[in-house]
Amino acid sequence: MISALKKVGVEEVIFCSGSQNSPLLSGLLKEFSVRSHFDERGASFYALGRIKATKKPVCVVTTSGTAVAECLPAVVEAYYSGLPLIIVSADRPKRFIGTGAPQVVNQAELLSSHSVVSIVEGDGYVQFKLDSPSHWNIHLEDSTPSIDVEILETKQKTEGNLNQWLKSVKSPLVLVEKIPSQYFEKTVTFLKTLRAPVYAEPRSNLFDKIPDLIVDEIIDHDSILRIGSVPVTSYWRSIPETIKVASLAGPYFAGIDREQLLLNFSDEILSSPIVSFGFKNEGRKISDKTDFEKTVNSIPKGSRIYFGNSLPIRDAIRCDLAGQSVEANRGANGIDGQIATFAGFIKGVGGYAFIGDLTFLYDLPSLTLLQGEECKIFVINNKGGRIFEGLPKYQKLSEEEKKIIISEQKFNISEIAKSFSVEIVELCGN
Ligand SMILES: Cc1ncc(C[n+]2csc(CCOP(=O)(O)OP(=O)(O)O)c2C)c(N)n1
Numbered sequence: 001m002i003s004a005l006k007k008v009g010v011e012e013v014i015f016c017s018g019s020q021n022s023p024l025l026s027g028l029l030k031e032f033s034v035r036s037h038f039d040e041r042g043a044s045f046y047a048l049g050r051i052k053a054t055k056k057p058v059c060v061v062t063t064s065g066t067a068v069a070e071c072l073p074a075v076v077e078a079y080y081s082g083l084p085l086i087i088v089s090a091d092r093p094k095r096f097i098g099t100g101a102p103q104v105v106n107q108a109e110l111l112s113s114h115s116v117v118s119i120v121e122g123d124g125y126v127q128f129k130l131d132s133p134s135h136w137n138i139h140l141e142d143s144t145p146s147i148d149v150e151i152l153e154t155k156q157k158t159e160g161n162l163n164q165w166l167k168s169v170k171s172p173l174v175l176v177e178k179i180p181s182q183y184f185e186k187t188v189t190f191l192k193t194l195r196a197p198v199y200a201e202p203r204s205n206l207f208d209k210i211p212d213l214i215v216d217e218i219i220d221h222d223s224i225l226r227i228g229s230v231p232v233t234s235y236w237r238s239i240p241e242t243i244k245v246a247s248l249a250g251p252y253f254a255g256i257d258r259e260q261l262l263l264n265f266s267d268e269i270l271s272s273p274i275v276s277f278g279f280k281n282e283g284r285k286i287s288d289k290t291d292f293e294k295t296v297n298s299i300p301k302g303s304r305i306y307f308g309n310s311l312p313i314r315d316a317i318r319c320d321l322a323g324q325s326v327e328a329n330r331g332a333n334g335i336d337g338q339i340a341t342f343a344g345f346i347k348g349v350g351g352y353a354f355i356g357d358l359t360f361l362y363d364l365p366s367l368t369l370l371q372g373e374e375c376k377i378f379v380i381n382n383k384g385g386r387i388f389e390g391l392p393k394y395q396k397l398s399e400e401e402k403k404i405i406i407s408e409q410k411f412n413i414s415e416i417a418k419s420f421s422v423e424i425v426e427l428c429g430n
Helices: 002-007 022-031 040-054 072-081 162-167 181-194 234-238 267-271 291-297 311-318 338-346 357-362 364-370 386-390 399-406 413-418
Strands: 012-015 033-036 058-062 085-091 116-121 124-129 134-139 147-152 172-176 198-200 223-228 244-249 261-264 304-307 325-327 351-356 375-380 423-427
Touching (some): 002 124, 022 085, 040 058, 162 244, 162 261, 181 223, 291 311, 291 423, 304 338, 311 351, 325 338, 338 351, 357 364, 386 399
Parallel strands (some): 058 085, 116 134, 124 147, 172 223, 304 325, 351 375
16 A cells, blocks of 8 residues: 555655554555644645645545545545545455444445545555545555555547637637646746736736736626636626637536536647737736735735635735735635645645635634644634625525524634634734
């Protein structure tokens, strides 16, 4: 198993202790940087942050039972973000399944909806995919089995011609979310040649790369070219049927329920000669009105900044993000695991997080992952899930329903934070 992990490029392991997985520990310590964390949910979100920072697969090792189920939220996030999170779960011997024996659950199936699952009893092999989570469920007797790994290729879908599509449109608007790191430079060159207006989302990290192409709002267009992950802007969910859509998608998800030209990223597409639309902008207007905007704008250049779901990642679009390295969990857009992912993302280099108050309370145990890190968490304390107040359907609710939806909280967030020795700054949600 150790050699299988090494073969796929794992360097870091997060070990969540238990009795069943304890025989694996000594081998792991010899080959990897091992960090211990008691909470499997936080550990797996932390692993996502490490993958975002290192671009390498990261492994979480759990014991048997409900410990495995705790990994599901991060596995779902990894699935839709195309991240190589590996969960190794130590299982009791197969003959115990269904007997009600202590800590024996049907754990091989727990993560199967969103990962490549391998079940091993005795010596065997496991499967791994670079753009997907994998779950290796290892039935252990006394000794660690010898396990080989099969690396599965991701099939590239290349039907369709982007050049032809670009020739068929007059005024495209490019929506860019997260660009897969291996294609980042080539995408910048592609955009510089295309010279179409670009609505760059916070995670595009394009702000200082193509300043004269970036627009502040969804300007007039007859077509949308989406590049990277699924865009955050609500416009993406309501594009009129008359607008043509094409996506260079990484990871490969349509991200929308309508007809479109959907392509994988490829060197060929990004380097083939393309049409130029001759657009030039004066430069972005940065907003500096709210506490949130002022604070984001004042962060030193070259920092890592993490924005939580749901309001912070949306509000970040108005801020000065030039020269920053921006991250968020935008696979399944959960408010869970945000402190843990932030901790993984900034480990050893420091950084800043902006998250909502419920998001903060959701992931309190993960503050323990930030011990000794140079970081600051800004909690936008608007006392509940205020994002819902902006929804048209919210206005039609009764007062009682509104109260339940908002989940107002009155905890003293700064006091809570003190006991974890992490620097927390509360911002009001104006
Ligand atoms: C795990 C999970 N549960 C529920 C939701 C639905 N949800 C989206 S935003 C939100 C409220 C978040 O509140 P807060 O963290 O205070 O941020 P704000 O909306 O005020 O920015 C909830 C519950 C979700 N996205 N993820």
